[in-house]
Amino acid sequence: MRGRLVGAATAMGVAGVLAAGTAGAQAAEGPAAYRPAAGASPVRGAAGAGGDAPVLAADPAAYTDSIAPGETRSYGVELDDRASAYVSVVAVPRPGSRMGLRDGIDVLLLAPDGTACGGVRHRSFASTGGAYPLADYAERVVKASGGACAKAGTYRFVVRRGDATGGDAAPVQLELKYTAGPPRHTIAAALPTAPGGWSSQPPSPRPTGRARGVHGGTGFDDAAEIAPGAWQDTIRPGETRFYRVRVDAGEQLFADAEFGAGAADRGPYVVGGLRVGLNNPGRGYVMNRTGSYQGRPATVSLATPPAANDGGDGGEAARGMSLPGWYYLQVSVSPKVRGDGGVPVALAVSVAGARPAVATGGGAGGGGRQVTGVEPVAAAGAARRGERLRILGYAGIGTGSALLIGLGAWSLAARRRDE
Known part of the structure; x- marks a missing residue:
């Protein structure tokens, strides 16, 4: 049957390999491996961009799969023809592995007629x-003006892996998920707009x-819920915590x-050894x-544009x-870092109503130190915390037929992102 709905019995061999890998990593007391949703x-995805x-x-x-x-x-x-759609993949290298410079994942969503819904999204393993x-x-974002990808039908989500030369050529685990949400313009319409960029400085x-x-x-599924405030955790080299x-x-x-x-051992200097x-x-x-590390206290910071903005021309962060909704912080320590008992990590998290940037970089409300590295965002809205807008209308999806469609070219130049 074309466009079959996948079931738990499909590709049991893949599931066994993934489960064994996770259990083995934990039994060996090494860095905790990524855990997909319970x-x-x-x-098993169709080979290439065509097929059943x-x-x-x-x-x-x-869903879980793997890709070589x-x-x-x-x-x-x-x-x-009504809901926006977000089809995601998590690609998981083996903990502590070294990946090739041209290795990574491309993702693309194609409409039933082969039209690409937005560009190819590239994520590189190189670090x-x-x-x-x-x-x-x-x-697939449904806008008030409609568009080529606004029609109902069977769409194709395509995942391609790059060249592993110089790195780990083993298959990597994939976790796949599809989420439906309201049309984007219903979110944007609920927010007032304001010109200019947004402050990257905390309000206090x-x-x-x-x-x-x-x-x-x-992993995403068992991510620990944290509220604004101060938190303390310990992360072993090679681990990522969510x-x-x-x-x-x-x-x-x-x-x-x-x-x-409070780390007692300085250890080697690891460029890019820390990540948020x-x-x-x-x-x-x-x-x-990312940041470098040598056993001394080091801080990695991030600041975002406001949530539920319209994207505009504010770049990838916007x-x-x-x-x-729920945003997922990932904190990683490189396997090159020395720390048999793990590296202590102090998290300081703030969430506040968006404030326009000002010439002095202080922003309304003042206080706090400057946090750099966030791109300015085009018009978006400010709303109080109590005025919450949640994504509603998740729905089950039926079956349908799949089309044979071509995939856009793979980019050979992997970019290191300050990512």
Whole structure:
């Protein structure tokens, strides 16, 4: 049956390999491996951009697959003509692995007639500090003006992996998820607009006082929920820990991660040995920030544009902040870092209503230190925390037929992102 709905019995061999790999990593007391959603169904995507692709059901369903270097896998999603759609993939290298300079993941969503819904999204494994789980989505955004990808039908989600030369050529684990949400213009219409960019400075000094203990999750599904405030965790070299923070429409997120406070052993100097990443409620990429480490306290910070903005011309960070809801912080320590007992990490998290940037860089409300590295955003709205806008209308998706369609060219030049 074309466009078959995938079931738990599909590709059980893949599931066994993934489960064994996770259990083995934990039993060996090494860095905790990425853990996909509980109950995720194993599936095998169609080879290439054609063939009989399995159809992914909407959230809360989740799926696992794997992909080897140079392979292309594709999956079907049944979309109506009303809801926006976000089809995501998490690509997970083995903890501590070294990846090739041209290795990474491309994602693309194609309409039934082969039209690309937005450009190809590229995420690179290449990192001087280590290979981390990476995630992004391809999206079909329903706007008031309609568009080529606004029609109902069977769409094709395509994932391609790059060239592993010089790195780990083993297949990497994939976690797949499809989320439906309201048309984008219904979100934008709920927010007032204002010209100019947004301040990257927190509205007040970073949270202080006694930090609360937290144990970050091993993936998006078990991410630890944290509120604004001060938190303390310990992360082993080679690990990535996940935390989720609520960011409502018109709010900005500010996060500092201070690594190694009280560390007794300096160890080697590791360029890019620390990382703080951020993904949105649909698992779309927002930004990555990295820093070097030698056992001394070091801080990596990020600041975002306001959530539920219209994207505009504000760059990749603005695109990633287009949804209100749970945002996912990922904190990573390179396997090159020395620290048998783990590296202590102090998290300081603030969420505040968006404030326009000012010439002095202080912003309304003042206080706090300057946080750099956020791109200015085009017009977006400011809203109070109580005026929450949530994504509604998640729905199950039926089956349908898949089309044979071609994939756009793979980019051979992997870029190192300050990511």
